[in-house]
Amino acid sequence: MKIALVGGTGDIGTGFAVRWGQKHEIIIGSRNVDKAKESAAVVLQILGAVGNVQGTDNASAIAAADVVVLCVPYEHLASVTTGLLDSYKSQLVISPVVPMTYNGKFFQYHPPAEGSAALLARSLLPKSVRVVSAFHTICAAALQNIGRILKADAFICGDDAQAMDIAVELAGEIKSLRPLNAGPLAASPMLESLTPFLLNVARKNKIKDAGIAVVSERNV
């Protein structure tokens, strides 16, 4: 698959490029082509000869891709998305974007009027584009460390079955994340709000690179 990472020069974008760059064609997007190329070179150094990673501007990255991952901070989601609308055709868009604020004491979920970042993206993107919400509780630092075996679950929600299958497949390729179907895109506020919750728990209890996993308490 060709995967565009919009704002892929940042923390989570680098993590996805490292994890998917051996099997897929990764196109790191940026507002600055040189910055994107530098990021691609860094990821290729990690992956070696098996890596398939390039850098370009966000618009070209989206236009060339089958899957687009929105790797920008929430405050820039609307402007970045509307500014790049011409580049979309019928891609699958994955939103790991979390709208949250920090009041000096703790993190809070702070969604837009649409209900969530993913629903905001859905409202802005062409109808031909399918939107999936995923990866909000996956730690970028852990993703970037290719030797790290992740123990977390990846919660994924969306309205299109085929798009969900692709997102589940991509999550399952990250060793050894467990993809979990969390329902329709309308459930995205619940997924996104797990991140400020997780960060608060991690902070208070001094847990580094925290993640969330659902366990079964059924005795076998």
Ligand SMILES: NC(=O)c1ccc[n+]([C@@H]2O[C@H](COP(=O)([O-])OP(=O)(O)OC[C@H]3O[C@@H](n4cnc5c(N)ncnc54)[C@H](OP(=O)(O)O)[C@@H]3O)[C@@H](O)[C@H]2O)c1
């Ligand atoms: N970090 C995590 O552990 C993590 C985990 C789960 C989900 N997320 C979510 O993933 C998204 C990205 O997080 P991140 O930590 O990777 O963010 P980041 O490193 O702070 O920023 C990502 C990229 O966004 C672009 N950007 C910054 N300001 C912009 C602007 N004004 N207009 C357009 N693009 C701009 C930059 O790319 P260019 O300068 O190259 O254009 C930057 O490299 C966020 O929505 C976050 O909630 C993060």
